[in-house]
Amino acid sequence: MTTIEERVAYVEGRLAEQSEMFVDLRTGLSNLAGRVDQLEQSMNRRFDQVDARFVQMDARLVQMDARLVQIDDRFVQIDTHFRWMVGIQITTAVTVIAALIGALAVR
Numbered sequence: 001m002t003t004i005e006e007r008v009a010y011v012e013g014r015l016a017e018q019s020e021m022f023v024d025l026r027t028g029l030s031n032l033a034g035r036v037d038q039l040e041q042s043m044n045r046r047f048d049q050v051d052a053r054f055v056q057m058d059a060r061l062v063q064m065d066a067r068l069v070q071i072d073d074r075f076v077q078i079d080t081h082f083r084w085m086v087g088i089q090i091t092t093a094v095t096v097i098a099a100l101i102g103a104l105a106v107r
Helices: 004-106
Strands: none
């Protein structure tokens, strides 16, 4: 049979082991918290870079939109000029045909 002193010594040894385990656990959690902080900072930098790229893309899209508006305005002008040109050509053709018919009717 074991004595009380041996039992107390065993319990003290187990408590010492558990204390060391808790110290190791605290150290591990502390290291884990540091790594999580580093990961969070890294992710924040990446998100900042992505946000900057989106800002650049938005600026480019605004420029492209402005260019498309200019092109649309040019097409409207070209369309108006085309209508005038076709109208003048049709009027000229009708005038020439009317003059030819008039000249043939007079003979």
